[in-house]
Amino acid sequence: MANESALPETDPMLVFEGVTKEFPATHKGENGFKALNGVDYTVPRGTITGIIGRSGAGKSTLVRLVNGLEKPTNGRVLVDGTDVTKLSGGSLRTLRRSVGMIFQHFNLLSSRTVFDNVAMPLEIAGMPAKAIKAKIEPLIDMVGLSDKLDRYPAELSGGQKQRVGIARALATDPKLLLSDEATSALDPETTQHILDLLKTINRELGLTVLLITHEMEVVKTATSRVAVMDGGKIVESGRTFDVFLRPQHATTQTLLASMPGTGLPDWIKRKVKDSPAPGDDALVRLTFFGDTADQPLVARLTKELGLDVRIMSGTVDEIAGDPFGNLVIAYSAEPGVMEQARAFFAKTGLVAEEVGYVD
Template sequence: MVSFENVTKTFSSRETGKSAFKALDNVTYTVPRGVITGIIGRSGAGKSTLVRLVNGLERPSEGRVIVDGTDVAALDEVALRSVRRSIGMIFQHFNLLSSRTVYDNVAMPLEIAGMGKQDIKKRIEPLIDLVGLSERTRHYPAQLSGGQKQRVGIARALASEPKLLLSDEATSALDPETTQQILGLLKTINRDLGLTVLLITHEMEVVKAVTSRVAVMDKGQIVESGRTFDVFTAPEHETTRSMLAALPGGSLPDWIGRQVIADPKPGCTALLRLRFFGETADQPLVSRLMTVLGSPVNIIAGTVDEIAGEPYGTLYVAYSADPAVMRKADQFYAQTGLNAEVVGYVA
């Protein structure tokens, strides 16, 4: 649906006209049709620049941006306006007109396109119902909550029947409960309308909850990409691992972390991170581990969750670092397929 081919974007200094900042550095990536793809990274990683290239708000310094078979950067303004009608956009701060009602805000792109009032009504009313605002049709933005404003923004983005929906930090101004509601709405839109969604965010929880595929950005480059479940359960790049550590259960409690040493000493305890997924997710493997070891297993921290709809759990456990015990544990992990990693030792 969207392809970035060796895309570089450099912004020049206004004072000197010379190159000042490379926001994107030789990015090559394809967003597949019909799925929700997340682009994640810290502030300044290049995420928003990437999405602005898709709808032609920025043009690449090098490379091509292909949207549904069209090279966006090669279009003149007239042709670009036509392409933009096939691309919906939802924003972090809603961008609603305060003087227009819910209905009128959603209808605005169709009015600009010259559609007649009755055709607009036929298009808009089902969308307002889809986003759950049919009882708020005549309300103004000042009368709406943040979540309701974002629902208006989503309905407006869908008004032109786009093939692609861009979401740039659309949930970062919302509280956690409202965020989950908006993400649920995006999943419904993706499922029911078959819409391709490109979601830009710095929030790992958002990516975990709603995307099927993810690309991780750092310093203007895509440093890791793939199925969301695969990237989250087996991160390869340090940026990905660092961002995943912010998730609940993603890292050790501080009081334990301060005690961890790198190498074992006589009588110390081994500290391990166990990852449960696939066939291991719903099996009583920890209780079986204790039986096999014949030694106590102390549960330090953990969480059980879903990533892209697939069950996944992380558990930090500690047990004797005696070599005989460690060998039994390694054999158990090999037999069961349980992912285990020694993260250190506690004296």
């Protein structure tokens, strides 16, 4: 497939246009519920895009519109140019074969083997047994389960069950793969293996992947683009790296603060003051990325300005494959020193946020 950065933004795989979804009241006297409220968003072809938000933000409702499991109250949903909202019967079944789906709880049939679970969509479509075998065995090998063809779901781990679900979703040669909280029931190590598999599928098959999740760690690890949902709306979106680097909306900031290494450690929080007393230090969070990621800039800060700099906490990581780091430092809060430090940060390209003062 083409390198994602070379893919034009005007080549959409999935488009939401003014999408609203209202559910009627279930009991007399109650008001209905608006799950989605004017969603406009485009998923470019060939990307792994994340939709993230808290429970109740509207993520799962949004994804159910893509394969026609729900119809929007207003607006359109386009999959590769086809308006899903206008489809029914055979045309809708054809569309669903082009949209693979993997689920949080696997949805495997306990009475069928790994092979038979993966083969089920093709059996339903009436494909001959010999053609099914030729199609399914390479898929099972791709997800690393070629030695489990004849095993039943009860004999598999959670990660292996999810791999079966992924192979089944690929059986109909979809152009779009939907993942609805597919890693939420898995431990961190298994989650990483599943995300690595999805990245391999995206790279080798050129498959567009839409990840629905409430976990920022999943977004950080697997996606190149992200949209943040809150209250049935998309409140922020962009390249994953840009959103992580400079989150604009309060919901995004809160979600990011829950990730290890992004917020202040508790022992520092207890000491932070809003205004300095004589002799206090300024507490500053530095963000390293791009050309600044591997430069000894704190050492330069200490040397050029003659500062005594205390390192309070820090992490080094990557986002969507790009290096990224956070470092919290403390130095004299004297106004002259603060101005010199700000000039240094501006000159070197460091993102610096003054977060308070400490003794």
